[in-house]
Each structure stands twice: as structure tokens, then as C-alpha cells.
Amino acid sequence: MNDSAHRYGSVSRILHWGMVLLLTLQFLKLGDRIDEGDHWIGQTLVPTHVSIGVLLLVLVLLRLTWAVVQRGRRPQPAGPLGGLARIGHGLLYLCMLAMPLLGLAVMLGNGYGLKVFGVQLVARGGEEIPWLASLGSLHSPLAWLFLLLVLGHVAAALFHHFVVKDDTLRRMAG
Numbered sequence: 001m002n003d004s005a006h007r008y009g010s011v012s013r014i015l016h017w018g019m020v021l022l023l024t025l026q027f028l029k030l031g032d033r034i035d036e037g038d039h040w041i042g043q044t045l046v047p048t049h050v051s052i053g054v055l056l057l058v059l060v061l062l063r064l065t066w067a068v069v070q071r072g073r074r075p076q077p078a079g080p081l082g083g084l085a086r087i088g089h090g091l092l093y094l095c096m097l098a099m100p101l102l103g104l105a106v107m108l109g110n111g112y113g114l115k116v117f118g119v120q121l122v123a124r125g126g127e128e129i130p131w132l133a134s135l136g137s138l139h140s141p142l143a144w145l146f147l148l149l150v151l152g153h154v155a156a157a158l159f160h161h162f163v164v165k166d167d168t169l170r171r172m173a174g
């Protein structure tokens with residue numbers, strides 16, 4: 001269950017890969033740009049965006065707590081680019097935390113209310129909060145930066161596996 005110097009434990013791996021799956025669904029929201037949202041991606045997969053986003057907020061808080069509990073135990077990025085890996089992981093955490101918070105700012109700042117898995121937490125048509133709405137306008141640009149970071153992260157993982165041929169991918173994969 002716990003991490004070790006050579007391997008991420010089951011909790012870290014389930015959180016990593018479970019969140020990869022949910023974050024992939026979240027990025028499909030970019031599909032709303034196809035045919036002004038009339039494409040099947042927007043119609044079938046995107047309506048869950050707010051609910052899954054709130055679930056991801058809960059998961060990232062658990063994951064951050066777990067990272068603190070496991071610090072010192074888990075594999076430490078090494079080699080000449082180890083520092084870059086550390087910064088990269090830190091920025092990925094920052095995006096995982098900021099994205100849902102800014103999503104909440106879009107909904108609440110514009111008075112859209114908040115409905116999570118069918119439960120209306122905040123009623124629609126509430127008062128608009130201009131500063132919160134402007135903060136929310138960072139949700140979309142940050143999504144693009146996050147996507148670039150993820151692509152860099154995946155490229156680094158594949159580089160380790162296929163070029164350097166070390167066990168970086170294996171210690172997270174299983």
C-alpha cells in the first residue's frame with residue numbers, strides 16, 4: 001500500500017491512473033469547440049464535466065495529503081533532469097488543484113449555480129459576482145497550459161521507458 005524508494009504503492013498508483021482517466025474525460029470538454037457543441041463528444045461525454053470536476057477536486061486533496069504522508073518514502077526523481085521532473089510534478093499538482101477551483105469560479109461568479117451528480121448545491125440564477133467571474137475566465141487558458149504540461153510529462157515517461165530504458169514507468173505502472 002505504501003510507496004517505497006523503488007516503487008509507488010497501490011494507493012498512489014490508483015490515484016494516479018484513476019485521475020488520468022477522469023482528467024481525460026475533462027479534457028474532452030475541448031470537443032465543445034467542434035460544431036459549436038453539436039458533435040457527439042459534447043453531447044454525450046461533456047454534460048458530466050461539472051460533477052467529475054468536483055470529484056477531481058476531492059481526489060486531488062486526498063492525493064496531496066497522501067503525497068505528504070509518503071514524502072521521503074516514494075521514488076525520488078534522479079539524474080541531471082531530476083530537478084525538472086520535480087518542478088513538473090509540482091506544476092501538475094498546481095493545475096489539478098486550480099482547474100476545479102477556477103471551474104467553480106465560472107459557475108458561481110456568473111450565477112449559474114452548482115449541480116453535482118444531480119444534487120443542486122447552489123441554486124441557478126444567483127447574484128453575479130464580477131471578480132469571481134473574471135477569475136473563472138482563467139479556466140480555459142489554464143486548461144491549455146495544463147494540456148501542454150501533461151503532454152511533456154507523458155513524453156518524459158515514454159523517453160525513460162524506450163530511450164533511457166530505466167524503470168521510471170514500471171514503478172508507476174504496476
Ligand code: HEM
Nearest residue numbers: 026027029030050053054056099100103104106139140143
Ligand atoms: C480538473 C478539473 C477540470 C479540468 C481538467 C477542466 C477542463 C476544461 C476544459 C479543457 C475546458 C474547455 C476550455 C476551452 O474550450 O477552451 C473547460 C471548460 C469549462 N469548464 Fe472545466 N475543467 C475542470 C473542472 C471544472 C469544474 C469543477 C467546473 C465547474 C464547477 C468546470 C466548468 C467549466 C465550464 C463552465 C467550462 C466552459 C466555460 C469556459 O471555458 O470557461 N470545469 N474545462
Ligand code: HEM
Nearest residue numbers: 016020023067075077089092093150153154157168169172
Ligand atoms: C492527466 C494526466 C497526468 C497527470 C496530471 C499526472 C501527474 C503525475 C504526478 C503529479 C506524478 C508524481 C507522482 C504523484 O504524486 O503521483 C506523476 C508521476 C508519474 N507519471 Fe503521471 N500524470 C498524468 C499522466 C501520465 C501518463 C499518461 C503517464 C504514462 C505514459 C504517466 C506516467 C507517470 C510516471 C512514469 C510517473 C513516475 C515518475 C517518477 O517516478 O519520477 N503519467 N504523474
